[in-house]
Amino acid sequence: MTVKVEILKPAIGAKVWFDRAQIGDPALSVQLQELLDKHTVLIFPRIGLSDQEQLALTDALGERINITAQVPGKGDAAEVYQVTLDEGANIEAEYVLGTWFWHMDGLTTSVAPPRATMLSARKLAPKGGQTEFASTRAAYAALPDEEKAELEGLRVVHTVTASVREVCGPEALDEARRGMFHVHPLVWTRPNGVKSLVIGSTADRIEGLSQPEARSLLARLLDWTAQPDFSYRHKWEEGDCVIWDNTCALHRVVPYAPESGRMMHRTAIAGLEAVA
Numbered sequence: 001m002t003v004k005v006e007i008l009k010p011a012i013g014a015k016v017w018f019d020r021a022q023i024g025d026p027a028l029s030v031q032l033q034e035l036l037d038k039h040t041v042l043i044f045p046r047i048g049l050s051d052q053e054q055l056a057l058t059d060a061l062g063e064r065i066n067i068t069a070q071v072p073g074k075g076d077a078a079e080v081y082q083v084t085l086d087e088g089a090n091i092e093a094e095y096v097l098g099t100w101f102w103h104m105d106g107l108t109t110s111v112a113p114p115r116a117t118m119l120s121a122r123k124l125a126p127k128g129g130q131t132e133f134a135s136t137r138a139a140y141a142a143l144p145d146e147e148k149a150e151l152e153g154l155r156v157v158h159t160v161t162a163s164v165r166e167v168c169g170p171e172a173l174d175e176a177r178r179g180m181f182h183v184h185p186l187v188w189t190r191p192n193g194v195k196s197l198v199i200g201s202t203a204d205r206i207e208g209l210s211q212p213e214a215r216s217l218l219a220r221l222l223d224w225t226a227q228p229d230f231s232y233r234h235k236w237e238e239g240d241c242v243i244w245d246n247t248c249a250l251h252r253v254v255p256y257a258p259e260s261g262r263m264m265h266r267t268a269i270a271g272l273e274a275v276a
């Protein structure tokens with residue numbers, strides 16, 4: 001089995017080439033999991049996976065989870081979620097427009113956030129549509145000790161309504177999404193001692209801080225995390241597949257025209273642990 005790796009930045013991103021006939025081979029799965037742990041974002045250039053192959057690769061890397069089916073009333077959501085603003089295909093435009101802003105997936109339910117999310121490019125937008133990733137692990141590690149100490153113990157309320165605050169009022173969301181929220185520590189400490197920030201557009205307020213203090217701190221941490229050393233912008237080519245470690249990275253998409261028909265197919269892998 002041959003796996004070729006090209007590192008994009010020390011803190012985040014690697015291109016990985018492998019033969020898709022090897023999907024399901026345990027040796028490949030182990031190698032890809034190790035690369036994901038190390039590089040946070042893996043790009044499989046122009047691999048051209050079918051939905052069945054994407055599901056097989058997802059299953060090979062962990063326990064598949066249907067993020068949309070966690071929303072009350074959406075238990076029958078498709079296994080492969082279509083991320084698009086095309087009105088014919090997706091009726092959750094407000095929710096998808098929220099992806100234009102830095103976020104982590106799955107922070108507004110009591111289910112552990114997905115370990116990883118996978119996207120395949122099915123149709124590109126002629127302008128915009130690049131996906132950006134930022135390492136919340138590298139960002140935390142580089143904070144001065146004094147600031148790290150100030151963040152310790154803070155708890156953040158994450159809501160769906162906050163994630164669409166730049167897009168629409170809460171009334172535009174369906175009722176099930178409107179009520180979704182969860183409280184997480186601002187700093188996530190893994191059993192192995194590695195720490196990362198838990199921030200992004202879903203972060204609404206911080207317990208015990210005034211709203212100006214909380215929003216200013218959250219905005220500063222976002223700016224810090226998005227700096228070039230810790231982030232990577234992926235310019236998609238048709239057939240590209242990207243998987244990222246959702247537990248230590250933010251992501252967002254560069255705005256694109258809804259009528260472009262841009263279409264990404266999404267699957268996700270269940271988280272192993274709650275934020276702690």
Ligand SMILES: [Fe+2]
Nearest residue numbers: 099104105251
């Ligand atoms: Fe997302």
